[in-house]
Amino acid sequence: MLNPKQGARRAWRQTLLAWALLAPALLLLTTFTLYPALSTLWQSVMSTPSGQQPTQFVGTRHFAQMLADPVFRQVMRNNLLYALVSIPASIALALLMALLMNARIPGRALARMAYFTPTVLPLVAAANIWLFFYTPGYGLLDQFMHGLGLPGRNWLGEPATALWAVTVVAVWKQAGFFMIFYLAALQNIPQHLIDAARIEGASAWQVFHRVTLPLIGPTTLFILINAVIGAFSLVDALFVLTNGGPDNSSNLLLYYIYQNAFQYWDTGYAAALTVVLIAILGLASWVQFASMGRRTHYQ
Amino acid sequence: MQRRDFLKASALPLFSASVLPSARAAQVIELPMYYPVAVGGPIAKILDGYAEQFHKANPDVVVKPIYTGSYQDTITKTLTALRSGGGSAPKMAVALAVDVFTLFDQGVLVSAEDLAGGDKGWLKSFYPAFLANSQVAGKTWSVPFQRSTPVLYWNKAAFKAVGLNPDKAPENWDEMRDMARRLTKLHNPVSPTDWGLQIPTSGFPYWLFQGLSIENGQARLASPDGKTTYFDAPETIGALDYLVKLSRTDKVMPEGIINWGTTPQDFFQHRCAMMWTTTGNLTNVKANAKFDFGVAMLPQHKRRGAPTGGGNLYVFNNTTEAERAAALRFIRWVTSPEMAADWGIQTGYVATSPAAWETPRLKEYVAGFPQAAVARDQLKYAEPELSTHDNQRVTKVFNDGLEAAITAQKTPAAALKEAQATAEGILRRYRNS
Numbered sequence: 001m002l003n004p005k006q007g008a009r010r011a012w013r014q015t016l017l018a019w020a021l022l023a024p025a026l027l028l029l030t031t032f033t034l035y036p037a038l039s040t041l042w043q044s045v046m047s048t049p050s051g052q053q054p055t056q057f058v059g060t061r062h063f064a065q066m067l068a069d070p071v072f073r074q075v076m077r078n079n080l081l082y083a084l085v086s087i088p089a090s091i092a093l094a095l096l097m098a099l100l101m102n103a104r105i106p107g108r109a110l111a112r113m114a115y116f117t118p119t120v121l122p123l124v125a126a127a128n129i130w131l132f133f134y135t136p137g138y139g140l141l142d143q144f145m146h147g148l149g150l151p152g153r154n155w156l157g158e159p160a161t162a163l164w165a166v167t168v169v170a171v172w173k174q175a176g177f178f179m180i181f182y183l184a185a186l187q188n189i190p191q192h193l194i195d196a197a198r199i200e201g202a203s204a205w206q207v208f209h210r211v212t213l214p215l216i217g218p219t220t221l222f223i224l225i226n227a228v229i230g231a232f233s234l235v236d237a238l239f240v241l242t243n244g245g246p247d248n249s250s251n252l253l254l255y256y257i258y259q260n261a262f263q264y265w266d267t268g269y270a271a272a273l274t275v276v277l278i279a280i281l282g283l284a285s286w287v288q289f290a291s292m293g294r295r296t297h298y299q
Numbered sequence: 300m301q302r303r304d305f306l307k308a309s310a311l312p313l314f315s316a317s318v319l320p321s322a323r324a325a326q327v328i329e330l331p332m333y334y335p336v337a338v339g340g341p342i343a344k345i346l347d348g349y350a351e352q353f354h355k356a357n358p359d360v361v362v363k364p365i366y367t368g369s370y371q372d373t374i375t376k377t378l379t380a381l382r383s384g385g386g387s388a389p390k391m392a393v394a395l396a397v398d399v400f401t402l403f404d405q406g407v408l409v410s411a412e413d414l415a416g417g418d419k420g421w422l423k424s425f426y427p428a429f430l431a432n433s434q435v436a437g438k439t440w441s442v443p444f445q446r447s448t449p450v451l452y453w454n455k456a457a458f459k460a461v462g463l464n465p466d467k468a469p470e471n472w473d474e475m476r477d478m479a480r481r482l483t484k485l486h487n488p489v490s491p492t493d494w495g496l497q498i499p500t501s502g503f504p505y506w507l508f509q510g511l512s513i514e515n516g517q518a519r520l521a522s523p524d525g526k527t528t529y530f531d532a533p534e535t536i537g538a539l540d541y542l543v544k545l546s547r548t549d550k551v552m553p554e555g556i557i558n559w560g561t562t563p564q565d566f567f568q569h570r571c572a573m574m575w576t577t578t579g580n581l582t583n584v585k586a587n588a589k590f591d592f593g594v595a596m597l598p599q600h601k602r603r604g605a606p607t608g609g610g611n612l613y614v615f616n617n618t619t620e621a622e623r624a625a626a627l628r629f630i631r632w633v634t635s636p637e638m639a640a641d642w643g644i645q646t647g648y649v650a651t652s653p654a655a656w657e658t659p660r661l662k663e664y665v666a667g668f669p670q671a672a673v674a675r676d677q678l679k680y681a682e683p684e685l686s687t688h689d690n691q692r693v694t695k696v697f698n699d700g701l702e703a704a705i706t707a708q709k710t711p712a713a714a715l716k717e718a719q720a721t722a723e724g725i726l727r728r729y730r731n732s
Contacts, residue, residue, distance in 0.1 A: 050404055071699075136555075137570050156556070157501070158554075158556070159708055245502075245556065246706050247699045247702040262379070265378065
């Protein structure tokens, strides 16, 4: 029998242990997530200090400024278009490559490596190679077009194509990365489930649609979240390829934040834009977890 | 401090000579200097060499050049480092002459007058065109260093091939367009070059464009106090009209945004017969063009003209009195006629003072390579480059407008009127102070 004093001490010890175990994670989360997020929120309602004027509280002025900012609207439109195209494209491509690589084909290891190479390359280096592909006149793409008797194009220099030229690079870059996750998921599918489906007379498409796809659901969810985050945090390719131009036609949210923070030194407005970015990412994860959680088959 | 005390204490019994140098080493003034590389050529090697040479003559000062990317990156890194403070922040930097308002508004500069302690004669030794972008509130906030101005390069072999006089560059706008037409394959199948002309428009189209606007009679794109822009003046619109027509109507220049970085390459590869680009590329072109080429002033229209460009030396107010004196010593040394001549020859930048052009070395160089003097001769027609308060943002608005017209999203008039309205909105807050 424990006396009440001993019981209280034990409870206190357990609490202490719990806090001790939580402390590292708590410390890291506070330092690198919570504090920056709150600090950003604070800065977004404060004016940008300049040489003569110190910072002061401005309330929602930056958010009102955003609504009236045509570049902000264009950047959001671009980012939405980019997300709508790049996310399905890279997931579909990743799955296709994973299915191919999972099949028993000769030279499989080599092909896997080839598909994974873009992921290993630093994006800035890769984007510089693409910059050459896109060069009007003697770039690889134009030479190919000339070979087919088609006129060349100024891929990065025309508003109609600049954003899509960047999208292609980003999809090419991240599809290999997603492929690895799909490949791991595919290899975890028990062979007897597929064999059973075949014995029941299921066609290849039916096996894929009814057996494979549901079983790799958790992976798809994981990849989808990563792709959404990636779609709203693409920035490095823009530094190399277009600088957001021409006339903001390939400008995306994070690059616009960079421009405001480090080119215009408008830290208040940049903070307000960052709050929008955080809200989008938070919302996206919430929607995905809530809606797909039910339909995803965890094993 | 602690470490030195420890050394002293441990060395005291020996009364060592080793203590003295270490104590003296602590008195050496270190000046970290951020700098960009904006043209081809071994800029980093040359600057490191200068720092070493200066240190040999001035053992008490060590200038530490730190490469910080493009001009854009350099200003970003400089302001970030100055804001966070600390020992690693730069004491000096080479930054765009036009960023003077940005740095001034951030309150980080020391004026050249304060540095020189009243010696005004020294500043008068520079070309006035190069000093024009340095003046704010009656003082000079930077010293001309790697200055440039755009010029026209032409491929003499291509001119000859289409029956043009290879030694004569276009004199005016009409001539440039007509010559470019003969040098464009589309209009003249025997032309060895695809296009007659390339005026690069990527990244910072405003700069070369200002050449056109000056020639069309709009000398400045902003008022000297940096508070009013003239983006929608009829002359500015007319200049953009001419530029857009070169590619869209006359079809003597590629459509869309023309890349700044690949244009010299296009010139070497016979993709264009004439190009506008900075004199800073002169050494690069001299080394890489496999044909005879000429360098000319930009063609005139209502008048002759070109903007100045390039970077100046800035000293920051995180410096002590001793550091300021040391920085001044370095600046006066590196901009002295002999050094300015050397810098000009090694890079293609325009030597910044008339005295530099009188040095035997530069005279000899010009005699053997007369193309080098074109930029200098053009200086008397030069106008200060676009520079305003909140310069990066205002310039971006203008660039966006130019790009919208160049890519045929908007007419020149509509694009520039919009840019002017946006710039007005940004600059309004600077007018009351």
